[in-house]
Amino acid sequence: MAEVTETPITRSAAVLIDYQNLYHFLKNRLQSPAQPGDTACEMIEALREHLAEEGVRIARGYAYADFSGLDEHVRHVQRALYLHGIQPFYVPSTMHRNTSDLQLALDALTLCAAAPEPDTFVLFSGDRDYVPVVQALQAAGRRVVMVSFRDHLSAHLLENTAAGYFFDAEELMSAAALEHFRDEDEAPSPEMRTEFNEVKELPYDIDYEALEVIERYFGQYEEVYLTPLLRKLSEELGDVEGHDPKSMIGDLEECGAARLERRRGMPYDYTVLIVNREHPAVIEVKEDLAADAFSGDGYDGTEFESEYDDEDNDLDGDDLEAEDLEAEDEGEDLDDALENEGDEEKA
Numbered sequence: 570m571a572e573v574t575e576t577p578i579t580r581s582a583a584v585l586i587d588y589q590n591l592y593h594f595l596k597n598r599l600q601s602p603a604q605p606g607d608t609a610c611e612m613i614e615a616l617r618e619h620l621a622e623e624g625v626r627i628a629r630g631y632a633y634a635d636f637s638g639l640d641e642h643v644r645h646v647q648r649a650l651y652l653h654g655i656q657p658f659y660v661p662s663t664m665h666r667n668t669s670d671l672q673l674a675l676d677a678l679t680l681c682a683a684a685p686e687p688d689t690f691v692l693f694s695g696d697r698d699y700v701p702v703v704q705a706l707q708a709a710g711r712r713v714v715m716v717s718f719r720d721h722l723s724a725h726l727l728e729n730t731a732a733g734y735f736f737d738a739e740e741l742m743s744a745a746a747l748e749h750f751r752d753e754d755e756a757p758s759p760e761m762r763t764e765f766n767e768v769k770e771l772p773y774d775i776d777y778e779a780l781e782v783i784e785r786y787f788g789q790y791e792e793v794y795l796t797p798l799l800r801k802l803s804e805e806l807g808d809v810e811g812h813d814p815k816s817m818i819g820d821l822e823e824c825g826a827a828r829l830e831r832r833r834g835m836p837y838d839y840t841v842l843i844v845n846r847e848h849p850a851v852i853e854v855k856e857d858l859a860a861d862a863f864s865g866d867g868y869d870g871t872e873f874e875s876e877y878d879d880e881d882n883d884l885d886g887d888d889l890e891a892e893d894l895e896a897e898d899e900g901e902d903l904d905d906a907l908e909n910e911g912d913e914e915k916a
Contacts (some may be wrong), residue, residue, distance in 0.1 A: 585618070587669055599751075611742070635770060636659055669895045670699070690712070690714070716735075717735070762830070765848075770822060775812050781854050782801060782806065782822070783798065792830070795818075795829065796839075
């Protein structure tokens with residue numbers, strides 16, 4: 570009988586999971602019957618086993634989220650996390666949009682100075698906001714392991730993990746979950762609605778940046794033509810890993826911060842975006858921009874307002890058709906995709 574040998578435990582690790590981010594990512598990419606909460610717990614268990622195979626013991630583990638805002642098996646998920654050695658850390662989303670990020674960063678630095686301190690830090694997130702945390706941990710001589718889905722990993726974050734390594738989170742998913750895991754290009758277009766979705770926290774910081782662009786350049790209007798809006802988001806935010814204007818609009822819709830509506834036009838119908846002015850994220854963005862303007866560092870939007878009035882907000886049907894054709898050539902046009910959906914439904 571072959572002798573079974575176990576890898577000796579030589580390292581201790583602190584595992585810090587941006588669970589709020591992970592949950593929303595899985596929710597957007599998993600198809601029924603796969604559930605994001607169950608899949609996340611399976612992935613965390615697989616991570617624990619992977620670390621054990623490398624001789625790493627989880628000394629401390631935390632998962633940060635506003636669990637009350639997650640709509641599926643809250644107690645079941647929290648219990649499963651605890652059994653996997655991960656303590657659920659409740660962070661109310663109503664405090665600030667970056668509360669989870671700030672708490673994770675604070676705990677990482679606190680654990681780094683604790684005695685006995687972990688020699689390895691496993692950060693389960695791909696957001697660029699954690700670059701300073703990674704730099705601080707590595708400067709203190711700690712080994713850093715980044716766990717994230719490859720298409721959602723910030724290039725800036727990857728560049729700063731030279732003292733550790735990156736582990737693709739997709740490798741932690743079971744075969745059953747992978748069968749229901751769709752590629753980003755297969756994600757459905759945002760649903761056309763006549764009312765806002767239930768108010769929820771926006772899943773990504775880039776969604777707040779999208780709101781800032783909308784408020785900064787289009788905040789004076791009750792509704793915004795979708796085509797110039799998509800173009801402006803692309804110009805202002807550029808190429809962001811794992812996100813594009815289409816997905817940002819989808820996030821805003823899903824969380825009740827905005828909705829899309831179709832308008833009659835000649836010769837073609839067109840689509841507009843309407844912002845939910847009562848959404849906490851929208852209120853926060855407006856207050857931040859107002860504070861910047863009051864301090865003298867803000868942007869008054871006058872120059873762009875004139876340009877938008879002249880070129881975009883007064884578009885007639887022929888101009889809208891030309892705008893849509895141009896955007897289609899550039900590969901940015903969500904409007905055409907939504908119009909095609911509507912035509913298919915009418916047919």
